[in-house]
Amino acid sequence: MRLIRPYLLILPAFLLAFLVIAIPFADIARTATHEVSRFGILIRFNGADNLLKVFRDPLFQSSLLRTLWWTLFVVAGTNLVSLPVAILLNQKFYGRAIARAIVMLPWSVSLTMMAVVWRWTFNAEYGMLNSVLERFGIISAPVAWLAQSELAFPIEIIVGILVSIPFTTTIYMGGLSSLPEEIYEAARLEGASILRQFFYLTLPLIRPFVNIAIVLNVIYVFSSFPIIWVLTEGGPADGTQILVTYLYKLAFRLGRIGDAAAVSLIMLAILLVFTIIYLRTQEKEQGA
Amino acid sequence: MINRPYLKRSLTIWLILSPLLIAILFPFIVMFLTSIKPRSEVFSYPPKWFPSTVRWQNFVDMWQAVGFGPALWNSLLVSVGTTILVLVVSVPAAYALARFKFRAKTLFRQFLLGTQMLSPIVLVLGLFHLAVAIGMVDNKYALILFYAAFNITFAVWMLQSYFNAIPVELEEAAFIDGCSRWNAVLCVFIPLALPALVVTSVFTFINSWNEFVVALTLLRSEENFTLPLKIFSLVGGRYSVEWEQVMAAVLLATLPVAVVFTWLQKYLMRGMMMGAIK
Numbered sequence: 001m002r003l004i005r006p007y008l009l010i011l012p013a014f015l016l017a018f019l020v021i022a023i024p025f026a027d028i029a030r031t032a033t034h035e036v037s038r039f040g041i042l043i044r045f046n047g048a049d050n051l052l053k054v055f056r057d058p059l060f061q062s063s064l065l066r067t068l069w070w071t072l073f074v075v076a077g078t079n080l081v082s083l084p085v086a087i088l089l090n091q092k093f094y095g096r097a098i099a100r101a102i103v104m105l106p107w108s109v110s111l112t113m114m115a116v117v118w119r120w121t122f123n124a125e126y127g128m129l130n131s132v133l134e135r136f137g138i139i140s141a142p143v144a145w146l147a148q149s150e151l152a153f154p155i156e157i158i159v160g161i162l163v164s165i166p167f168t169t170t171i172y173m174g175g176l177s178s179l180p181e182e183i184y185e186a187a188r189l190e191g192a193s194i195l196r197q198f199f200y201l202t203l204p205l206i207r208p209f210v211n212i213a214i215v216l217n218v219i220y221v222f223s224s225f226p227i228i229w230v231l232t233e234g235g236p237a238d239g240t241q242i243l244v245t246y247l248y249k250l251a252f253r254l255g256r257i258g259d260a261a262a263v264s265l266i267m268l269a270i271l272l273v274f275t276i277i278y279l280r281t282q283e284k285e286q287g288a
Numbered sequence: 289m290i291n292r293p294y295l296k297r298s299l300t301i302w303l304i305l306s307p308l309l310i311a312i313l314f315p316f317i318v319m320f321l322t323s324i325k326p327r328s329e330v331f332s333y334p335p336k337w338f339p340s341t342v343r344w345q346n347f348v349d350m351w352q353a354v355g356f357g358p359a360l361w362n363s364l365l366v367s368v369g370t371t372i373l374v375l376v377v378s379v380p381a382a383y384a385l386a387r388f389k390f391r392a393k394t395l396f397r398q399f400l401l402g403t404q405m406l407s408p409i410v411l412v413l414g415l416f417h418l419a420v421a422i423g424m425v426d427n428k429y430a431l432i433l434f435y436a437a438f439n440i441t442f443a444v445w446m447l448q449s450y451f452n453a454i455p456v457e458l459e460e461a462a463f464i465d466g467c468s469r470w471n472a473v474l475c476v477f478i479p480l481a482l483p484a485l486v487v488t489s490v491f492t493f494i495n496s497w498n499e500f501v502v503a504l505t506l507l508r509s510e511e512n513f514t515l516p517l518k519i520f521s522l523v524g525g526r527y528s529v530e531w532e533q534v535m536a537a538v539l540l541a542t543l544p545v546a547v548v549f550t551w552l553q554k555y556l557m558r559g560m561m562m563g564a565i566k
Contacts, residue, residue: 009384010396012377013440017403020437024414025406031413040417081308088305093298101550102309104557105316108549110498112516113538116523117315120322120531128318131335162311170557223407226500230520244409251413252505260413267410275405279398 028268031261038255050262059238060263063246066153067222070242074160074224075217078168079210081161086172087202107166115230118159122146122231149239152232156240159227164220168213175209176202208281215278219271243267319542322535323347330532343532347540350533356540358511359518362428363541366514367496369432374443374492375485377436382447383473387456404441408434409501416505426508434506435496442495443488450484487555494545515541 032050034042054060089100106114121129124144133139146152179202187197203210225244228234234241234249241249243263251260322330323346325339350356385393408415415434416425424430454477462472478485503517513521519541522534549556 003390006384006388006390007392009380009388010392013381013444014396014399016373016377016433017400017437017440020415020418020434021403021406021411023418024411027414027417028411031417040420085305085308088301091297091301092294093301094295095298095302099302099305099309101553102312103305104553105312105546105550108494108546109542110500110516112498112500112520113542114315116519116534117319117538119523120529120535121315121318123531125333126331126335126531128321128335128337131337134334165308165312173557219405220407223409225407225409230524233524248409248412248501251416257413264410264413268406271405271410275402278405279401 025268028261028264031258032265034258036258036261038257040257046258050258051265054259054262054266057259059241059246062238063241063243066240067242067244070153070157070160071218071222073157074164074221075214077157077161078164078217078221079213082165082168082213083172083206083210085165086169086176087198089169090173090176103169104166106163111163111224111226112230114163115159115227118155119146119231122155146232147236149232149236152236153240156228156231159231160221160224163227164217167220168217171209171213171216172206175206179205211281212278215274215281219274219278222271222274223267319535319539322532323539325532327530327532346532346536350536353530353533354518354522354537355510356518356537359513359515360541362512363497363515366428366431366435367493369429370435370439370496371489371492373432373436374439375489378440378443378447378488379481379485381440382444382451383477385444385448386451386454400441400444403438407501408438408499412501412505415502419506425506426512428507428512428514430506431496431499431503431514434502435499439492439495443492446488446491447481447484450487451481454480483555487552490548490552491556494549497545 031040031042033045033047035044035046035049036042085103089096089103093099121127122145124130124142124147127145129145130139130142134142143151145155183201184197187201192200223244225248228240228242228245229248232240234245244267247260247263247267250256250263321337321339324342324344325346326341326343329336329339381396384390385397419425419427419430419434422430424433458476458480459469459472462476463469467475498516499514500516500520503514504520507513507517510518510521515537519534519537522537523529
């Protein structure tokens, strides 16, 4: 009894997570290696045919490339904003609780609903963004923001950054509050400027948190779906398609089930690499 | 007396933060102002910021026109159901991780970490096939099962980090006083763990409340739609959108959750830091 008790306790959690994740996983692996009818019926085993077909698809290639840009820009932007913001929010100042609450606000709101509101804000004719920009003389005529992918994609990146800031800032605030105050006092006594303190003290000390924030962000942003789906559904003319929206379109719009499963498999492989990197980073931090 | 350097510093910090704060608040202001505008002013060019009259009637109209009530009920049902299921399976697991030494401990942790890396969208095709196989397509209760599975990791992490902080001596004392292990847990441990349970519940609830991809894939008939899906259906693929109603719906769907989140933010963040980092 003593020996199996912990196993009995973890069993329900394990079973639920395992079944809901492992069965779909196996299903995807099976579907990806079969020829599949439009209605999802497996016709015959065809090995890597689906994968090869997907790799040759120009839309897959462009979506993959765009996913890399999307992930790179959102993660870089988020971290570049979040670290200074976390440093500021860790200072003592009037109204700090309010400032913190505002920065954390997007966290509680569904990405879908957030994107719906942004879609209205960016509306070409009646949207408030055009109205504000015209008022300040930044643009002279209304801009159809979401009607061209050259504009829509950068906008989606900015929205992506805004919604990723709360989580990232939280990680940094946790990291910053673990730093010893004495070293800063010593640095001040030695006459180190604020910038020097940042580059020679804060940055090296907070390094482990930067690593974790970046890897976790990469994993989340890489498979983030609602912003692009709600704002442009990957369009216009597939110009904002990333892997997740492409995958969804293949599976549930075009009925190319086998190809969709192949894309899933590729994404899972990429995520596995990210996960291994994450585990390595954590191990290193714990070892040090 | 006002501390002058402190005031100056505060103003500087607010000034530096202001572009970000404005960018974050902008959509919320747009949401609110649109939701109280008369329809004619929502679609007037050039757009005006403030309505000539405040039209709360939009909320009433919206409630009836879009079927907000049923969607709200579905969201509540799914989110409460998910939260309960997650607690039922995660509390024992977290307790085991916090209190027992066992062989598969590391393995179980790694398994949890692995599942955390998979978002539902990557598995969406397989999830759909699973729902077909168990006959639960277009069934909102299937969402409870799926959401719970994807929330276990976070819940276990968070709970475990709190459980670790509860001194084991308290349970042992109850033990020695003649309580059974089960009673010790029930009478001593659970009351102490209550804050952890609350934080985990709120987090799970919000996650389920906001989920989109799985709902979009599994639910077909409108009477089963949860709020995010309902609101998306008012906007996606439509020729004319009643934006004042959409914004009223978003506001109602968002506000209660945002208020609770802001209220409990301190605890959520503490749990996050302990859970995710350590």
